[in-house]
Amino acid sequence: MKILITGANTGIGFASAEQLVKQGQHVILACRNIQKAQDAQKKLRSLNQGQVDIVSLDLNSLVSTQKTADEIADRYGVLDVLINNAGVFSKTKQRTKDGFEQQFGVNYLGHFLLTQKLLPVLRQAPQARIVHLASIAHWAGSIKPHTFHAKGFYNPVFYYGQSKLANLLFSNALAEQMAASSITNNALHPGGVASDIYRDLPKPVYGVMKLGLVPTSVPAKLICQMAIGDEWANRNAEYVSAHMPNWKSPHAKNQQLARELYAQSMTLVEKFL
Numbered sequence: 001m002k003i004l005i006t007g008a009n010t011g012i013g014f015a016s017a018e019q020l021v022k023q024g025q026h027v028i029l030a031c032r033n034i035q036k037a038q039d040a041q042k043k044l045r046s047l048n049q050g051q052v053d054i055v056s057l058d059l060n061s062l063v064s065t066q067k068t069a070d071e072i073a074d075r076y077g078v079l080d081v082l083i084n085n086a087g088v089f090s091k092t093k094q095r096t097k098d099g100f101e102q103q104f105g106v107n108y109l110g111h112f113l114l115t116q117k118l119l120p121v122l123r124q125a126p127q128a129r130i131v132h133l134a135s136i137a138h139w140a141g142s143i144k145p146h147t148f149h150a151k152g153f154y155n156p157v158f159y160y161g162q163s164k165l166a167n168l169l170f171s172n173a174l175a176e177q178m179a180a181s182s183i184t185n186n187a188l189h190p191g192g193v194a195s196d197i198y199r200d201l202p203k204p205v206y207g208v209m210k211l212g213l214v215p216t217s218v219p220a221k222l223i224c225q226m227a228i229g230d231e232w233a234n235r236n237a238e239y240v241s242a243h244m245p246n247w248k249s250p251h252a253k254n255q256q257l258a259r260e261l262y263a264q265s266m267t268l269v270e271k272f273l
């Protein structure tokens with residue numbers, strides 16, 4: 001099977017790629033930092049199993065994401081699994097090339113565009129799956145369209161939460177729309193996982209936090225099951241967690257909100273479709 005993972009040069013994405021390659025899968029690492037992607041590819045190829053390719057992906061730019069999606073479609077023609085994994089936690093206010101708040105832009109809107117552009121190649125597979133990396137942090141967010149461009153006061157936790165809520169709502173909206181199709185959509189909270197995503201936290205804070213974090217292999221196991229496991233073949237619109245409760249916030253259960261965000265996002269990316 002051909003499986004594309006965004007942000008697979010490190011962290012949860014890399015650990016998922018490793019487990020999939022060990023099971024003989026053809027994994028495509030879609031990464032921003034190509035040097036790190038090449039290092040990851042080298043490590044994975046040394047397992048002498050499966051197949052490992054790289055594509056360059058910068059979710060910080062919609063035009064660049066559009067170009068990558070077109071390249072993927074031309075190069076592969078068919079894709080069995082898309083794992084929307086890449087993500088950032090931005091402590092300070094930053095914007096994408098298109099002027100969106102960075103966490104909203106990278107974690108959510110870039111993936112929204114990538115997914116829309118890859119639906120035709122996913123439809124070519126007999127049965128395709130999309131796995132969305134959300135987070136328990138979605139409880140800290142709500143969907144506030146006036147904040148998409150990060151005007152005014154910056155609360156990083158709200159913005160991270162908004163982006164992760166958007167990931168979960170996107171999974172729910174697509175799952176509803178594609179219920180009668182060959183494509184399923186499911187989301188997960190990977191748990192509190194020791195990875196570079198916490199690089200911006202003060203060292204003492206991270207030192208304490210780390211005691212409660214699990215290794216990347218824990219969510220990677222769940223992601224692999226969701227991506228290729230028989231037990232996930234017919235599951236759709238679910239939200240699960242690798243090692244913490246999978247409670248959904250009231251916003252995350254709001255299907256009307258999911259539909260509205262989907263429609264707004266289509267408008268935001270329409271010139272790149």
Ligand SMILES: NC(=O)c1ccc[n+]([C@@H]2O[C@H](COP(=O)([O-])OP(=O)(O)OC[C@H]3O[C@@H](n4cnc5c(N)ncnc54)[C@H](OP(=O)(O)O)[C@@H]3O)[C@@H](O)[C@H]2O)c1
Pocket residue numbers: 006007008009010011012013030031032033036057058059060084085086087088106107133134135136189190191192193194195196197198
């Ligand atoms: N770790 C946790 O406790 C935790 C908890 C809940 C949810 N999550 C979610 O799990 C996912 C994976 O996180 P992680 O913990 O594995 O983090 P990580 O180790 O920091 O990895 C994040 C990946 O995303 C990539 N990325 C960042 N910006 C990008 C961009 N503009 N374009 C393309 N790729 C980009 C990074 O690439 P570079 O190497 O180029 O920076 C890296 O490969 C994220 O969606 C995160 O929100 C993590």
